[in-house]
Amino acid sequence: MSEELYAQMAQSVIDGEDEIAAELAQKGIDAGLSAGDILDKGFVKGIEEVGDLFGKGEFFLPELVQGAEAMKAAVAVLQPGLDASKEGRQPTGVAVAGTVAGDIHEIGKTIVCSMLSAAGFTVTDVGCDVPPEAFVESVKAVKPDILLLSALLTTTMPNQQKTIEALKVAGLREGVKVMIGGAPTTRAWSDEIGADGYAEDAIEAVAVAKTLMGVG
Amino acid sequence: MTYLSATERAELIEQTFTVLEEVGVAFNTPEALDLLEEAGALVDRETMLVRLPRGLVERCLALAPEQVLLAARDPRNDVLVGGGAPLSSSSSGTANYWYDDLTGERRPGTADDLRTIMRLFDALPEYDYVWPTISARDLDPLTANLEIEAISLRSCAKHVQDEVRSIEYVEPLLDIFEAVAGAPMSERPIFSNINCTIAPLTHDAEMTPASIALARAGVPLVIMPMPQMGTTAPLSSPALAVVALAELASAVVLFQLAAPGCPLLASPQGAMADLRNGLYLSAPPEVAFAALACIDVLKSWGLPVQGGSFGGDAKATDFQDGVEGTFHGLLDSLSGADTLVGPGEFDSALTVSLGAIVLHADATALLKKALQDTPFDSASMLIDDIRAVGPGGHFMGCRSTRQRARDTWQPAVMRRGTFESHSGSTLIEDAVARAHHLLATHEVLPIADDVERHIDSVIAGFAAANA
Numbered sequence: 001m002s003e004e005l006y007a008q009m010a011q012s013v014i015d016g017e018d019e020i021a022a023e024l025a026q027k028g029i030d031a032g033l034s035a036g037d038i039l040d041k042g043f044v045k046g047i048e049e050v051g052d053l054f055g056k057g058e059f060f061l062p063e064l065v066q067g068a069e070a071m072k073a074a075v076a077v078l079q080p081g082l083d084a085s086k087e088g089r090q091p092t093g094v095a096v097a098g099t100v101a102g103d104i105h106e107i108g109k110t111i112v113c114s115m116l117s118a119a120g121f122t123v124t125d126v127g128c129d130v131p132p133e134a135f136v137e138s139v140k141a142v143k144p145d146i147l148l149l150s151a152l153l154t155t156t157m158p159n160q161q162k163t164i165e166a167l168k169v170a171g172l173r174e175g176v177k178v179m180i181g182g183a184p185t186t187r188a189w190s191d192e193i194g195a196d197g198y199a200e201d202a203i204e205a206v207a208v209a210k211t212l213m214g215v216g
Numbered sequence: 217m218t219y220l221s222a223t224e225r226a227e228l229i230e231q232t233f234t235v236l237e238e239v240g241v242a243f244n245t246p247e248a249l250d251l252l253e254e255a256g257a258l259v260d261r262e263t264m265l266v267r268l269p270r271g272l273v274e275r276c277l278a279l280a281p282e283q284v285l286l287a288a289r290d291p292r293n294d295v296l297v298g299g300g301a302p303l304s305s306s307s308s309g310t311a312n313y314w315y316d317d318l319t320g321e322r323r324p325g326t327a328d329d330l331r332t333i334m335r336l337f338d339a340l341p342e343y344d345y346v347w348p349t350i351s352a353r354d355l356d357p358l359t360a361n362l363e364i365e366a367i368s369l370r371s372c373a374k375h376v377q378d379e380v381r382s383i384e385y386v387e388p389l390l391d392i393f394e395a396v397a398g399a400p401m402s403e404r405p406i407f408s409n410i411n412c413t414i415a416p417l418t419h420d421a422e423m424t425p426a427s428i429a430l431a432r433a434g435v436p437l438v439i440m441p442m443p444q445m446g447t448t449a450p451l452s453s454p455a456l457a458v459v460a461l462a463e464l465a466s467a468v469v470l471f472q473l474a475a476p477g478c479p480l481l482a483s484p485q486g487a488m489a490d491l492r493n494g495l496y497l498s499a500p501p502e503v504a505f506a507a508l509a510c511i512d513v514l515k516s517w518g519l520p521v522q523g524g525s526f527g528g529d530a531k532a533t534d535f536q537d538g539v540e541g542t543f544h545g546l547l548d549s550l551s552g553a554d555t556l557v558g559p560g561e562f563d564s565a566l567t568v569s570l571g572a573i574v575l576h577a578d579a580t581a582l583l584k585k586a587l588q589d590t591p592f593d594s595a596s597m598l599i600d601d602i603r604a605v606g607p608g609g610h611f612m613g614c615r616s617t618r619q620r621a622r623d624t625w626q627p628a629v630m631r632r633g634t635f636e637s638h639s640g641s642t643l644i645e646d647a648v649a650r651a652h653h654l655l656a657t658h659e660v661l662p663i664a665d666d667v668e669r670h671i672d673s674v675i676a677g678f679a680a681a682n683a
Contacts, residue, residue: 057492060491060492061446061489061490061491061492061493061494062446062451062491102422104414104418104420104421105414107444107447107448107494108494111447111494154310154312154351154353155351155357155360155381158357183495183496183566184312184566188324189324200493200495201493201494201495202493202494203493
């Protein structure tokens with residue numbers, strides 16, 4: 001019975017059905033299965049299949065994003081059990097993400113957050129039009145491993161640099177890795193402003209984040 | 217060319233009005249909410265969401281003029297858009313990168329690049345007005361909005377179109393424009409302001425008050441929704457059209473309430489997300505078909521329309537660039553666009569090059585020629601010549617051939633002649649050579665010294681006041 005349930009859990013992620021994923025996660029808990037087993041034997045198998053199908057070109061970005069959302073919904077149900085388990089499961093990393101001051105575009109950042117969550121990161125999305133001081137306060141509060149700064153306009157790109165400078169002034173720069181992204185940004189810009197990582201798209205963002213965490 | 221059937225058009229308009237009435241639009245500006253509420257819209261002050269009754273939308277659409285004057289500091293470059301005026305074309309704007317067509321080097325844009333590019337657009341008669349085509353990364357962000365317009369006005373005597381991002385730039389920019397024009401914007405609008413809505417269904421909190429102020433000063437507005445299928449619009453061409461039209465109509469309502477009868481261009485510039493990586497795509501056919509539908513409806517509403525050409529997704533001025541640019545330009549023109557924006561750029565409008573500007577000029581002339589209103593009548597069919605020449609003769613000696621020769625499309629760079637005559641150089645090399653020749657020989661109409669000094673003082677004063 002548990003094998004069948006695990007298969008259904010995986011399928012819910014492949015199908016991008018977040019409500020069904022959450023229901024199945026609860027069903028597994030109610031059936032006495034461990035949170036760790038539910039995650040590893042059920043939902044993780046699904047997200048791995050999603051990644052595999054994407055790599056083969058059979059799945060596209062919407063399937064990836066929706067699979068990630070289903071994974072996130074399942075993990076939300078399983079988290080108390082995961083926290084309490086003796087396995088001491090740790091997230092891949094802790095991240096804070098936001099769109100910089102003056103910029104209200106956030107679709108790219110939202111997709112990145114979704115995919116980082118699916119990859120095992122604990123992600124705090126601080127929204128859009130975030131001034132440097134607010135990013136500093138988030139870093140103080142959350143103590144993330146990685147801070148992700150998104151900018152979609154050439155006029156707001158400088159605020160990525162200003163945020164990095166604000167972290168230095170606050171004495172926080174050394175304690176957090178900074179990644180940048182957004183349509184007008186480039187690797188050269190990332191280097192110029194002293195960021196630790198740059199990604200062209202959401203898929204690369206996950207790979208870069210994992211590399212920064214030493215788990216790439 | 218009529219793309220939609222009457223039923224499809226009616227359905228698209230119906231669904232657009234339904235979105236405006238039932239889903240609503242976030243205006244994000246207290247001034248906008250006041251205007252809309254007074255006019256009968258349903259306003260939620262907490263969320264800044266406004267639901268627009270269709271009667272209000274229809275009334276405001278009817279207020280917008282069918283034809284817009286885009287004046288230039290050299291009146292010989294004045295352009296009329298809409299109302300039966302000939303097809304015109306602008307450059308595209310705000311690319312991030314300069315690209316060297318011959319070496320393949322790509323780097324961030326500078327103020328000098330902007331000067332060069334604007335001078336080249338001034339030299340090319342195929343372009344009727346300009347949008348500062350590159351963002352200058354080396355300008356002070358505080359004064360960049362002012363300096364970019366100053367550079368554009370100094371380097372090009374054609375109408376300038378650009379975005380004014382926030383209210384504090386309005387007064388100094390109006391001061392500059394009116395000094396250069398020698399008249400108020402209401403009389404000589406040498407500048408038009410692009411107002412980009414934020415998809416889906418949202419107005420920019422900073423840009424909106426600036427656009428209201430500019431509209432009240434007589435500056436034409438260019439309403440430019442840019443929803444992206446798959447991310448900020450659903451993944452279908454009809455749905456992309458609904459979102460774009462709803463945003464556009466909501467902007468028309470606001471600005472007509474703020475400044476009744478204000479001139480504006482409707483410029484739907486949708487896109488699509490690359491479904492492999494989420495990146496921006498401007499040239500897929502699905503986007504083109506949404507544009508056709510938008511233009512169809514906008515013309516039925518009596519609005520002057522700015523369509524698109526070029527600025528596609530190719531990574532160089534190559535075969536893909538040519539296909540994408542001409543495909544979009546032709547479809548938009550045939551469906552009724554009065555003017556086109558896009559030339560000069562590629563790489564999803566992120567990159568500009570001299571070769572692109574020159575080659576797109578040839579293609580723009582081709583589009584204009586194809587859309588020229590050629591009458592099919594007894595005079596144009598030259599029956600008398602056919603009778604006179606008869607079977608087996610030739611028409612090279614006819615007076616009509618001599619008279620009409622100069623009216624045919626003559627590309628400046630695109631290849632004709634023998635294979636041998638072009639051996640030794642590539643098309644892009646020829647295009648770059650033409651660009652350099654024009655830049656070396658063309659003289660831009662100068663601005664009077666006192667006006668030049670005034671421009672400098674306005675910018676310096678703004679910098680000092682906001683330091």
